[in-house]
Amino acid sequence: MKIAVCVKQVPDATVHKRLDPSTHRLDRSGEGALNPTDLNAVEEALRLRDAHGGEVAILSLGPERAMDSLRKALAMGADRAVLVSDAAAAGSDLVATSHALATALGREEPDLVLFGQQSSDADGAVLWAAVADRLRRPMVSQVAELTIEGGTLTGKRQTEFGYDVISAPLPAVVAVSDAINEPRYPSLKGIMGAKSKPQETVSLADAGIEADRVGEAGSKTTVRAVAPPPAKSDQVKLEDDGSAAEKIVEYLAEKRLI
């Protein structure tokens, strides 16, 4: 079985995130890391490969340095990594990014495409749906348990009130939640071995992606202005000496919120 995992390099959790006022984009100059739920997707792909055979390819659209983060997936055990990187792709929104990934996936022809549920920077949680739509493939999201038998996948999907169990024929697209597994730590052997695994950085032209359908040219949204969130004001810190509940009620009443 051929599994492709779409991943994203996001600012490391310890980096203070900042929007660049001139480009209106997230400042990505600080340390990067693989998006947290993408680690769950990689882990699930490795388990499926180990159970069913086949290969795990990692796919990403991003700046060249994103390969450092893709290497973590290789160190965990993925077989190869493909990074689509091109100056013309910078600033791609959902529509443009989904076009780029769908085109690259079209060439790979995987049986299963895995995504992490959402990225920790943009937090859109829709990219997988857009990619599945472009590929005209069934899609299951928020998956907390995944099994594959024959040519059919069964996903246990977390909902507000419990679980939906959904089956779909392969090829298909699945977005996993962080409840699906505990991602492994890459072993030292895995880390040392990652450098000898295939790692391709390809341009838009190499990947067969039309330049005018990605980047700002291919994006359907425009960021008109960015501003930092307003400073929190009017905070009250209560130390609980047993009367905190009463004090909270008092405070809310005083603010006429209850």
Add this chain to the structure above:
Amino acid sequence: MDLDLTSEQELIRDTVRAFARERVAPVAEELDREARFPVELVRELAELGLMGIPISERYGGAGGDTVSYAIAIEELTRIDSSVAITVAAHTSLGTMPINLFGSDEQKERWLPDLASGRKLAAFGLTEPDAGSDAGATRTTAELRDGSWVVNGSKMFITNAGTELTWGVTITARTGEDEISNIVVENGTPGYEISGPLHKLGWKASDTRELTFADCAVPEGNLLGPRGEGFHQFLEILDGGRISVAAMGVGLAQGAYDLADAYARERRQFGKQIGKFQAVAFKLADMAVEIEAGRQLVSKAAWLKDQGRPFALEAAMAKLYTGELSHRVVNQALQIHGGYGFMDEFPISRLYRDQKILEIGEGTNEVQRMVIAKHLGL
């Protein structure tokens, strides 16, 4: 000149950092309180390949460089010294004598279990009456009927008595003016291991006194040529100093992390105490020293990886980081005020764990002797 880590070294740092935070930090306080050796954590570390970082892949190690090894030890110490010294003593002291001086046959026989972390190794140099003056070793090994018959005792030996321990390499007097290194496996008749020693810090690490009474080991357990033991242990200690120096940086960084977080959270006189210059300057000084110490460790590790002489730099790094960790942990506890004196606050554990960094693997005074000697004094 390039001060960047390679992407592999960065990945090793991130992995060990995550492991230390997620797996070690939640149990560190309990392990310390119960003075319990973390056998489960050692098994997990072994699975990740962290028990044999600088040992060749041929023998089941990770084949990593010294820089990577130092980074891993630093990141572990940042969270817990007991776990870090377990790894460092096993690698630099327990496994390294066999790796450096063992014959091919000895390496084939012993290294795979050690480099993979399935078993732990110890190194027995210090004796009740031979500490800094390690050459004054009194333990004897006499060749009799194809066996080395060992008599004597060893003191403060890390990893010697855990359920994973395979054995110990000891320095012993094999002649009038002759010291050799000999391997004694656990279970050898005449080899006795004391109960765990009770310590100020490093409570979850295993420390024992060893006694040998007519303990006969095969003649083939001699490491390298007979009489080379003195030079061998000096070489072992040179390399080991890099890992203990990395512990100094890690401990200081861990203390800084705690003090920094506390200074942002604790409010007195109506504001965060970190906003007071008295506290902010302390943190600034700590940050400077830690960075300087880290560079010294990196330099020593890098020199070793280049195959260049590194003994002077390793001694400098060990001395400097031992002393800087003392200053940093002291100020970090000071910033915590009364809470820092309480067992519930991790800084109190780091404070206790720090002192040995100025004593183990050569005291500050011995480091100064080594450095002065290298300077031709």
